[in-house]
Amino acid sequence: MYSDSAYGFLIWDSMLRGASFNDWRLPDFADISRDQDLFMPVWSPGQYLFAGPLEWAGLSLGAAMNIVTTAFTVLGLVGWYRLYRSWNFPAASALLALGITAGSRHFALPFGIYNGGEVLLFGGMPWFLLLLGRWAALAPRQAVALVAALVVVAFLKLSGIVFALAALAAIVVYDVWPLRQIKWRRPLTAAVLVTAFMAAFYFFWISQGWTAIEAKNGAAWASLPSRFLEGWAAAVMAMVSLGDLAARIFQRPGQQMLQSLDSVYLIAGIPALALLAWSGRRLWVSHPQYVRFAAATAVFYVAAMALIYAKGSALLMEDRFYRPLALVLLVGIVHAVASARPAIRVPLGALAAATMVYGISSYVVRLQHNLQAPLGSRGFHHGTLTHDGLALMRRELQGADSGTVVWTMMPEIALEVRGARVVVNAGIEQQLGLRIYKGRTKRVLVFVDEAIFKDRQVELVLKSFVDYDRAKWVATKAGDATLFAQ
Numbered sequence: 279m280y281s282d283s284a285y286g287f288l289i290w291d292s293m294l295r296g297a298s299f300n301d302w303r304l305p306d307f308a309d310i311s312r313d314q315d316l317f318m319p320v321w322s323p324g325q326y327l328f329a330g331p332l333e334w335a336g337l338s339l340g341a342a343m344n345i346v347t348t349a350f351t352v353l354g355l356v357g358w359y360r361l362y363r364s365w366n367f368p369a370a371s372a373l374l375a376l377g378i379t380a381g382s383r384h385f386a387l388p389f390g391i392y393n394g395g396e397v398l399l400f401g402g403m404p405w406f407l408l409l410l411g412r413w414a415a416l417a418p419r420q421a422v423a424l425v426a427a428l429v430v431v432a433f434l435k436l437s438g439i440v441f442a443l444a445a446l447a448a449i450v451v452y453d454v455w456p457l458r459q460i461k462w463r464r465p466l467t468a469a470v471l472v473t474a475f476m477a478a479f480y481f482f483w484i485s486q487g488w489t490a491i492e493a494k495n496g497a498a499w500a501s502l503p504s505r506f507l508e509g510w511a512a513a514v515m516a517m518v519s520l521g522d523l524a525a526r527i528f529q530r531p532g533q534q535m536l537q538s539l540d541s542v543y544l545i546a547g548i549p550a551l552a553l554l555a556w557s558g559r560r561l562w563v564s565h566p567q568y569v570r571f572a573a574a575t576a577v578f579y580v581a582a583m584a585l586i587y588a589k590g591s592a593l594l595m596e597d598r599f600y601r602p603l604a605l606v607l608l609v610g611i612v613h614a615v616a617s618a619r620p621a622i623r624v625p626l627g628a629l630a631a632a633t634m635v636y637g638i639s640s641y642v643v644r645l646q647h648n649l650q651a652p653l654g655s656r657g658f659h660h661g662t663l664t665h666d667g668l669a670l671m672r673r674e675l676q677g678a679d680s681g682t683v684v685w686t687m688m689p690e691i692a693l694e695v696r697g698a699r700v701v702v703n704a705g706i707e708q709q710l711g712l713r714i715y716k717g718r719t720k721r722v723l724v725f726v727d728e729a730i731f732k733d734r735q736v737e738l739v740l741k742s743f744v745d746y747d748r749a750k751w752v753a754t755k756a757g758d759a760t761l762f763a764q
Contacts, residue, residue: 279343279658283394284689286326287339288702289318291693294334299323305683305699309717310743313699317486324434325394338657339693343392350401351388355380357404362609364411365568371613378612381634383519384601390644392658395435396598402434403602406442414449416467428475436489439479440582441575441602443472448574495590502588507547508540508595509580514550515543516604517611518633521597543595554607557614565610572606579603654694662688666757667727671695674723674754674761681720685739687727698723703739715743722746724762736760 279287285302292303297315300323306314332342355376362372379385388397406427413420424446431438450468453461515521521539528536536542554576561569583600587593597604615626651659652668660668671694675684682698692700701715722743726736740751740762751762 279661279690279693280391280393281689282321283325283392284693285318285702286321286323286394287330287693288689288700289323290326290330303699305701305715305719306717307713307715310683310701310715310722311717311719319483319487320489322395322433322436324398327433328398329392333656340653340657340659343658347388347392347397350397351385353401354397354404357401357408358605361404361407364408365609366565367568367609367613371609371616374616375609375612378518378608378630378634379605381637382517383522383633383637383640384516384597386637386641386644387522390641390648391661395438396601398434399431399438399602400605402431403438403441404605406431407445407606410445410449416450416464416471418467421467421471425471425475432479432483437599438602440586441579444578444582444603445571445575446472447578448571451574451578452570490592491586491589492591495592497588497590499588502584504540504544505584505587505595506580507551508543509583509600510554510576511543511546511550512595512597512600513576513580513603513607514553514611515546516597516600517608518630519597519637520546520633523633523636525596538594540595553611557607557611560614560618561610565613568610572610575606576603655696656693658690660690662727663691663694664727664757664759667691667725667759668694670754670756670759670761671725674763678721678723683719683722685722685724687725691725713742716745718745722764724751726760726762728758728760736762 288304289297289300289302292301292315293299295303297303298317300318301315302318303313303315306312328346329339329342332345333339337345358379359372359376362375363369384396385400387393409427410424413424416424428439428442431442446468450464453464512521515524521543524539524542528534528539528542558569558573579600580603587595593599615623648659651661652663652665653659654663654668655672663671671691675682675695675698678684678695678698680697680699683701684692684695684698685701685703686692686695687703689702692702703713724739724743726739740746740748743764746764751764754761754763
């Protein structure tokens with residue numbers, strides 16, 4: 279269970295307990311005897327709206343996640359194939375591009391770690407692009423339907439909105455050039471539908487709370503050129519998960535060599551642009567419409583992401599944010615390389631094959647790891663909870679009701695808490711040493727794992743419950759896990 283997705287299922291659990299749509303119900307920090315509801319716009323609701331109802335219908339949450347992952351993976355493979363063929367690429371090139379995709383790390387990842395919106399966007403985006411191509415005339419009914427399609431994309435994953443708007447801009451941008459022959463209807467129609475969608479999206483979603491695109495670290499506009507260059511590298515590297523591989527090499531837990539991968543993407547920017555330009559020239563005669571669409575979409579999307587990064591958003595430069603663009607560009611590169619001379623075809627083919635070996639082996643490694651991890655009560659394996667810790671939680675939470683407040687380190691651990699109320703100190707909730715919890719309730723349980731939390735950090739957590747006597751906490755230990763009760 280990925281932490282972001284775990285937050286989503288905490289929201290789903292809250293909605294089942296009576297909270298409003300997309301509200302997370304948790305103890306009020308000003309008085310933990312009562313609850314507060316927080317609207318959570320930072321993630322799209324799709325990550326829980328597909329699997330959650332399946333669990334509610336009787337499946338385990340783990341089985342529900344497997345069904346959703348498999349369904350959207352198949353939907354994506356069919357959709358991307360149809361999209362590639364709609365651009366007049368031969369079946370061999372389309373299938374080769376899909377084969378490279380199916381062997382990649384990003385394809386295997388959701389079968390080992392449920393990443394919610396990532397796999398949903400893989401399955402949904404090609405169908406949006408097919409609709410966009412079919413409705414490129416932007417007749418009034420088509421424009422209205424596209425607004426509805428944008429809403430669906432937003433439900434799948436919020437970052438998909440940026441790509442969808444870039445693709446929409448790409449189909450109308452050529453109508454405004456040359457300036458002496460501007461065709462106003464489609465650009466104006468696109469502007470109206472985007473304005474209507476963004477106004478509604480801002481009112482109903484963005485204005486309701488914090489999102490990852492908001493400035494967090496302060497604007498750094500001087501970084502705009504470098505971010506723009508990094509984006510091109512990310513789009514190419516995302517085709518075969520080279521960014522994921524770089525993170526594995528340079529940011530291995532406990533052996534971190536680089537704090538950030540920005541320099542890796544920056545160095546790869548020029549070769550990535552060179553590869554794209556070479557492919558575009560080779561495809562211009564045979565696939566001019568694809569080249570025009572892909573090039574415009576790429577420019578708009580990379581520029582938009584560069585602005586988001588330079589503004590100081592909380593996003594890291596990662597492959598996953600460029601994946602839809604990468605899948606659009608992949609088929610063009612595959613087709614161009616397949617017909618190139620051996621000096622180009624052989625090394626690039628070897629690189630693709632090597633990344634496929636990495637992707638497939640990463641699935642095997644993750645499978646072995648998951649099978650050793652504890653299987654929770656809701657049918658998914660825990661990555662941040664030991665067998666001893668899970669057993670301790672199950673024992674101590676027996677009979678817990680709404681009068682019990684449980685403090686956990688991670689949201690996926692919190693999903694084991696049923697009946698009691700839960701506080702999470704991770705992700706956007708990372709306020710260790712700063713947040714305090716006032717008031718008293720029937721029972722408070724603080725669950726920590728010594729592999730993650732050290733003595734001083736545990737002390738900060740216990741002190742944060744300001745209306746409880748530090749000396750009266752009773753500790754129960756099992757392996758590296760400890761549960762403090764009062």
